[in-house]
Amino acid sequence: MDAEFLEGLWVAAQPIVNLSTGEVIGYESLIRGKLLSPWTSPAQLFGEARKQGLEATLEMHCRTLGLSWGHLHLTPDQMLFLNVHGQYATMPINPESIALDPQSIALEISESQNILENPEYLQQIQKWREEGYHLVLDDYGVGYAGLGLLLTVQPHMAKIDRLLIAGIDHDRMRQSIIIHFLNLARDQGVSLVAEGIETETELRTLQELEMPFGQGFFLGQPDPNPLTSPCPQVVATPSSILRALSFDFRPRLRPSDHSIFQKTAEIVYAASFPGYVLTRTRRIIAWNQAATTLTGWTQEQMEQHRCMDQRLNHHDLNGHPLCVAACPLVATIMDGRPHKQCVTVCAADGSRFPIEVLMTPLWNPITKQTIGAIEYFWPFENAP
Numbered sequence: 001m002d003a004e005f006l007e008g009l010w011v012a013a014q015p016i017v018n019l020s021t022g023e024v025i026g027y028e029s030l031i032r033g034k035l036l037s038p039w040t041s042p043a044q045l046f047g048e049a050r051k052q053g054l055e056a057t058l059e060m061h062c063r064t065l066g067l068s069w070g071h072l073h074l075t076p077d078q079m080l081f082l083n084v085h086g087q088y089a090t091m092p093i094n095p096e097s098i099a100l101d102p103q104s105i106a107l108e109i110s111e112s113q114n115i116l117e118n119p120e121y122l123q124q125i126q127k128w129r130e131e132g133y134h135l136v137l138d139d140y141g142v143g144y145a146g147l148g149l150l151l152t153v154q155p156h157m158a159k160i161d162r163l164l165i166a167g168i169d170h171d172r173m174r175q176s177i178i179i180h181f182l183n184l185a186r187d188q189g190v191s192l193v194a195e196g197i198e199t200e201t202e203l204r205t206l207q208e209l210e211m212p213f214g215q216g217f218f219l220g221q222p223d224p225n226p227l228t229s230p231c232p233q234v235v236a237t238p239s240s241i242l243r244a245l246s247f248d249f250r251p252r253l254r255p256s257d258h259s260i261f262q263k264t265a266e267i268v269y270a271a272s273f274p275g276y277v278l279t280r281t282r283r284i285i286a287w288n289q290a291a292t293t294l295t296g297w298t299q300e301q302m303e304q305h306r307c308m309d310q311r312l313n314h315h316d317l318n319g320h321p322l323c324v325a326a327c328p329l330v331a332t333i334m335d336g337r338p339h340k341q342c343v344t345v346c347a348a349d350g351s352r353f354p355i356e357v358l359m360t361p362l363w364n365p366i367t368k369q370t371i372g373a374i375e376y377f378w379p380f381e382n383a384p
Contacts, residue, residue, distance in 0.1 A: 079105065107128055276374070277375075284302050
């Protein structure tokens with residue numbers, strides 16, 4: 001696996017399709033080895049590279065090849081879906097020689113890479129978000145992390161693994177799971193992609209379930225010159241087009257949710273000690289005057305922003321970031337019970353100081369769902 005071999009690698013791009021309209025929204029960059037070589041498939045490629053100590057070199061070369069392909073083939077409204085390995089998260093994504101707009105790049109992060117136990121990787125994911133890249137959670141639904149990973153990473157999209165799509169046309173259990181994922185995705189503001197669609201009956205079933213996007217051999221095989229829009233296998237009817245136009249991935253709050261948030265916000269605003277309210281997608285909707293006095297962040301600066309967007313920027317007492325790792329708010333929302341912890345907080349002037357926080361989940365008794373959380377915090381006088 002020398003320089004000459006690396007030069008022989010090529011991109012097989014596979015389309016990702018809007019299942020309501022047939023439009024190709026982007027392509028996943030899949031790397032293939034030289035034909036007739038012993039390392040043709042990605043598994044063979046990276047397995048051999050690992051043996052030869054060339055995995056980092058191969059990772060960077062694959063990224064560059066994918067970006068070069070995207071630069072030549074993408075239309076302005078399409079994205080390049082690029083796989084990134086957590087072990088090489090700090091390597092450059094977008095070389096200056098190519099400089100594809102980050103808004104045109106969707107970084108696929110595999111659930112199988114044990115993300116929640118890798119704070120450095122989580123920090124890099126947050127950095128990618130700030131730089132404008134789209135975040136895609138790959139292999140969703142078959143890994144160990146589940147909801148915790150969805151809440152922590154807050155991806156723009158999640159790809160449902162082929163294991164849950166195969167045979168969905170005649171499997172009620174799989175259909176039930178996909179319906180659950182669709183409801184959860186709408187609640188969290190995440191777009192879903194069904195991977196591995198290989199038959200027409202699988203496609204039609206997913207369309208009936210209102211799966212927004214899909215990928216698979218039936219829709220288009222990986223190829224250097226793949227299918228372009230629209231995908232002829234997707235039959236776009238007037239009703240499906242209308243559904244696509246009206247489909248909104250932003251979280252929908254029920255009237256009862258609004259009522260609970262409004263009453264909770266009134267309590268927080270009236271409190272004499274710092275506090276705020278946020279939704280389960282971690283968007284702050286109430287920030288009181290006491291919190292402004294303590295941190296310097298104003299109500300206008302905080303409300304309608306996500307709690308992990310460099311304003312609160314919670315760290316533990318050892319300096320490790322919590323907003324992109326073991327976030328106590330995420331733990332509270334997941335567990336549905338109060339959570340108390342000592343952390344450091346970033347003030348508006350850039351200084352940090354220790355606080356004690358108490359987080360309580362907000363529960364909707366009508367829907368029986370945790371819809372958000374309320375946090376109160378105060379200076380921690382005895383912190384080391």
